[in-house]
Amino acid sequence: EEPQTFYDAVGGEETFVRLVRRFYQGVAEDPVLRPLYPEEDLGPAEERLRLFLMQYWGGPRTYSERRGHPRLRMRHFPFRVGTRERDHWLTHMRAAVDELELPEALDRQLWEYLVYAAHSMVNAPDEA
Numbered sequence: 001e002e003p004q005t006f007y008d009a010v011g012g013e014e015t016f017v018r019l020v021r022r023f024y025q026g027v028a029e030d031p032v033l034r035p036l037y038p039e040e041d042l043g044p045a046e047e048r049l050r051l052f053l054m055q056y057w058g059g060p061r062t063y064s065e066r067r068g069h070p071r072l073r074m075r076h077f078p079f080r081v082g083t084r085e086r087d088h089w090l091t092h093m094r095a096a097v098d099e100l101e102l103p104e105a106l107d108r109q110l111w112e113y114l115v116y117a118a119h120s121m122v123n124a125p126d127e128a
């Protein structure tokens, strides 16, 4: 038998749907983050993040079939990501993770990755 993936352990696609939907509800209302998103409709961005996270955690590889290699740092260069943007991003993501009510070890594993990834995405200095 294949070892269970993190994707399966947290409840599969349904869990990632909930996570990313809740996250984007926060982004939609956020005056720092909302202006960064070029499209009026956040739906396609929500789908890209959901598919990426599903793939990262061992689920279907639909993200790369559609978008190719993630190269996430490069894909964020067009957007100004300072520590302020990062912290707003993490605030909405923390609220979204909380709503999943995962077992503590899974919550911690997911959260540590998200914090690490968000820190690595910063590409602009703090404004004076």
Ligand code: HEM
Pocket (backbone or CB within 6 Å): 033, 036, 037, 038, 044, 045, 046, 048, 049, 052, 067, 072, 075, 076, 079, 080, 081, 085, 086, 087, 089, 114, 117, 118, 119, 121, 122
């Ligand atoms: C795309 C902002 C961190 C994953 C985007 C986009 C923006 C953005 C404005 C373009 C929306 C779109 O059209 O898809 C930010 C900000 C961050 C952040 C302000 C703060 C640190 C992260 C992190 C991850 C991530 C930590 C992964 C764990 C993605 C993915 C896409 C994306 C997968 C779509 C890439 C593509 O296929 O084109 N982000 N992001 N982002 N972001 Fe972030």
